[in-house]
Amino acid sequence: MSSMNVLEAAFRQLYPERQDAFLFEVKYSAKFSGLNANIRLRGYKMTINLSRKWEEVNDDIKMGLIQSLLNKVFKTRVKTTEMDLYNIFLKRVHVSIPKDKINPLLKKSFDRLNERYFSGLLETANLVWGQKNFSKLGTYEYGSDTITITSVLMEAPEELLDLVVYHEMLHKKHKFSSSSQRNLHHSSAFKAEERKFKEFIDAEKRLTMFLRRKRLGKMFSWF
Ligand SMILES: [Zn+2]
Numbered sequence: 423m424s425s426m427n428v429l430e431a432a433f434r435q436l437y438p439e440r441q442d443a444f445l446f447e448v449k450y451s452a453k454f455s456g457l458n459a460n461i462r463l464r465g466y467k468m469t470i471n472l473s474r475k476w477e478e479v480n481d482d483i484k485m486g487l488i489q490s491l492l493n494k495v496f497k498t499r500v501k502t503t504e505m506d507l508y509n510i511f512l513k514r515v516h517v518s519i520p521k522d523k524i525n526p527l528l529k530k531s532f533d534r535l536n537e538r539y540f541s542g543l544l545e546t547a548n549l550v551w552g553q554k555n556f557s558k559l560g561t562y563e564y565g566s567d568t569i570t571i572t573s574v575l576m577e578a579p580e581e582l583l584d585l586v587v588y589h590e591m592l593h594k595k596h597k598f599s600s601s602s603q604r605n606l607h608h609s610s611a612f613k614a615e616e617r618k619f620k621e622f623i624d625a626e627k628r629l630t631m632f633l634r635r636k637r638l639g640k641m642f643s644w645f
Contacts, residue, residue, distance in 0.1 A: 426446075427446055427447075427448045428448060428470075428481055428485060428488065429446040429447070429448050429468065429469075429488055430444075430446040431485060432484075432485040432488035432489050432492065432504070433446065435489070435502060435504075436489045436492055436493075436498075436500050436502065437492075437496075437498075437500070444466055444467065445466055445467045445468065446468055447467060447468065447469040447470070448469075448470050449470065449471050449472065450471075450473070450474050450476065450477055451471050451472070451473065452473075452474055454471065454472070454473030454474075455473065455566050456473060456475065456519060456563065456565045456566020456567070456568065457473055457475050457476060457479075457512075457564075457565030457566065458472075458473050458563075458565060458566065459471060459472045459473065459476065459487060459488075460491070461491045461492065461495050463495060470488055470491070472484075479511075482503075482504050482507050483504070483507050483508050483511045485504040486502065486504035486505040486507050486508025486509070486511075489502055489504060489505050489508075490505055490508060512564045512565065513564070513597045515564065515565065516545075516547070516564065516594070519548070519566060521546055521548055521567070522548070523548040523549070523550050523568065524546065524548060525549050525550055525551060527576075528549035528550070528551070528569070528571060528587065529549055531580070531583050531584050532546060532547075532549055532569075532587060532591065534584065535584055535588050535591055536591070539588065539591075539615075539618060539619070540591070540595070544591060544594065544595055547562070547567045547568060547569045547591075547594055548566065548567055548568040548569070549568075549571075550568060550570050551572075551573045551576065552570040552571060552572055553572065553573060554572060554573045554574050555574065558572065559572050559574070559575065560572065560587065560590045561590065562590040562591075562593035564597070569591070569594070571583070571586055571587060571590070572586075574633065574636055578629075578632055579628075579632070581620075581625055581628070582625060582628055582632055584619075585619060585622075585625045588616070588619050589616060592612055592616055593607065593612075596609065596611065596612045596615075
C-alpha cells in the first residue's frame with residue numbers, strides 16, 4: 423500500500439479484479455479553482471489533476487473524490503466508505519470557501535430571492551457570469567461554492583434571471599441526497615420548492631421565449 427499513490431490506491435480498491443497496468447500519476451495544479459479535479463486517461467497513463475486546495479485534504483476523502491471520478495470514467499457505480507466521506511465533506515466544505523467572486527447584479531438577485539423564499543437565511547455563494555450558453559443556464563458547484571449563470575441572461579428581465587438563480591440557490595440549499603446509488607440532485611423536495619417560485623409556469627414559458635429570441639438574434643447577427 424505504501425508504494426501506491428492515492429490514485430492507484432483508489433483504483434485498486436474500487437476495482438480489485440482489474441489487472442490493468444496503468445501508470446498512475448497525481449498532479450496538483452494552480453490552474454484549478456476551488457476543489458476542482460479531473461481524471462485524464464491517455465493510453466496506459468492515468469492522471470488525476472487536483473487543485474492546490476486538495477493538498478491539505480485527508481487521503482480518505484481524496485480517495486472518495488477519485489473513486490467518484492473513476493465511476494464516471496469507467497461508467498460504473500461502485501460504492502465505498504471513502505465516497506461517503508467525500509460526500510459529507512462536500513456538503514460541509516462551502517463554509518471554508520472564500521466568497522470573493524460576487525457579481526453585484528447577481529448578488530441583487532440572490533438577495534431578493536433570499537428574502538422572499540429563504541427568510542434571508544441562505545448564506546451567499548460566489549456569484550459569477552459564465553459563458554454565453556443557451557442550453558446550460560446555470561450551475562452550482564459545491565467544491566467552490568459558486569453559482570454560475572449564463573451571460574445570455576445578463577440583459578434578461580429580472581424575473582427570468584431570478585428563476586434561474588433561484589434554481590441554483592435550491593441546489594445550494596438541498597445539496598444532494600447520496601443515499602441512493604447515484605447522487606440525486608433534483609429530489610421531489612427540490613422540485614416542490616422550485617414550484618413555489620412566483621408564477622413558476624409563466625416565468626418558465628417567458629424564459630423559453632426570451633432564449634429563443636436571443637438565439638435567433640445571435641444567428642442573424644452576422645447578416
Ligand atoms: Zn438543477
